[in-house]
Amino acid sequence: MDLTSALLAGPRAQRAFVLKVCLGAGWQLRIEDRSALCVLTPVRGDLTLRFDDGETIDIAVGEVALVRGTDPYDAYDDPAAPRLAVIEADGRCYSPDGTLLKDQLALGVRTWGDDPDGESVFVTATYAESNEVGSRLLQALPRATVVPAHLLEWPLVDMLQTELDRTSPGQDVVIDRLLDLLLMGVLRVWSEHDAESGLPSAGDDDVVRAALAAMHHNPAEPWTVQTLAGFTGVSRAALARRFATVVGEPPMAYLTRWRIQLAADLLIEGATLERAAREVGYASAFGLSAAFKRVKGLSPQAFRDRAGEPMLVGQV
Incomplete structure (x- = not known):
């Protein structure tokens, strides 16, 4: 994708x-x-x-x-x-x-x-x-x-x-x-x-496009800048520089925001915190919860409460 x-x-x-x-x-x-x-x-x-x-x-x-x-x-x-x-x-x-x-x-x-x-x-x-x-x-x-x-x-x-x-x-x-x-x-x-559409885009940069595709295709992969660089065939420094220039933020910052958005949708759809964590690449519900609160400013429980859904822990 x-x-x-x-x-x-x-x-x-x-x-x-x-x-x-x-x-x-x-x-x-x-x-x-x-x-x-x-x-x-x-x-x-x-x-x-x-x-x-x-x-x-x-x-x-x-x-x-x-x-x-x-x-x-x-x-x-x-x-x-x-x-x-x-x-x-x-x-x-x-x-x-x-x-x-x-x-x-x-x-x-x-x-x-x-x-x-x-x-x-x-x-x-x-x-x-x-x-x-x-x-x-x-x-x-x-x-x-x-x-x-x-x-x-x-x-x-x-x-x-x-x-x-x-x-x-x-x-x-x-x-x-x-x-x-x-x-x-x-x-x-x-x-x-529309050149000013506001959608993040890899433009003509094949390396950035490949990195984005990797993160979107498999957000649960334990990506690092080093593994993404290896996947795209460039050095770690080159990937970090080109990604930030094209997308507007570092690769790991982008990946974190993308994972949290995916997790938020999973929670709204009824997934447990544990399942959401597994599907978006966090080792535990605690790790996802901490990242979620850091990015969105509220806990997964508070987010789901606001959406009108009960939080289910431990039940898939």
């Missing part, structure tokens, strides 16, 4: 709410759902996002936008149009006067709006949360990113729209997989074409 693949493994479609929105001309929506990440692509009719600080993002048909973070914004085809609805957390929808909208704008399974044949049709998927590894990706993303249509290699938007328009066995799973692919494809294009 390369670094980008490992980072992109964070958000998963199983945590996303997917909807096709169909609206007549002249509309405006207020988005206050506080989602961690939103994927948005117009199918018919361009649209604009406007954040409260005045930043606007135009999204054309065929383009895919990623909106990161919890900042509220307006989405519209006409900035002077009356507000149709306010979208809050968990998909709750209200009219401008505060009336809860339940079935008034439902147009069928996974379809919502005021006109099924409207001039504006777009697909939106919101991720309520991300895991610890995925959080590195979210931190790297700008608040809003638009990927031009001509840079997308796969016809995933069309395929996703087709699935949203039909009812077939296994449809939920197919939509999840298509959404995963769409998000991964957009993020890959963004990381490849």
Whole structure:
């Protein structure tokens, strides 16, 4: 697994709410759902996002936008149009006067709006949360990113729209997989074409790339700078210098942070402290606990308590 693949493994479609929105001309929506990440692509009719600080993002048909973070914004085809609805957390929808909208704008399974044949049709998927590894990706993303249509290699938007328009066995799973692919494809294009993407990268340095791949492929290996240098075929000093220059921190500091992020996800998923320690390369639960607290500022128990899960010790 390369670094980008490992980072992109964070958000998963199983945590996303997917909807096709169909609206007549002249509309405006207020988005206050506080989602961690939103994927948005117009199918018919361009649209604009406007954040409260005045930043606007135009999204054309065929383009895919990623909106990161919890900042509220307006989405519209006409900035002077009356507000149709306010979208809050968990998909709750209200009219401008505060009336809860339940079935008034439902147009069928996974379809919502005021006109099924409207001039504006777009697909939106919101991720309520991300895991610890995925959080590195979210931190790297700008608040809003638009990927031009001509840079997308796969016809995933069309395929996703087709699935949203039909009812077939296994449809939920197919939509999840298509959404995963769409998000991964957009993020890959963004990381490849944005020199300031913020994702740690080995660039053209084959030695650093090999070291990163080794750490990501087998984080439980007892890596040292010396063993990584031997693996990559350079001296210890050369690896340390090149790694710090390219990645921005020493190899062991990077490996420690990566292991703790992996361990955090394992703990959230229900792994015991002992199992998490084994899988990420610590000899004991005590060793992982000490490193965890040093990196994250709280113990594994406190971290899991905050995530709402009981800590299991000694039970796999």
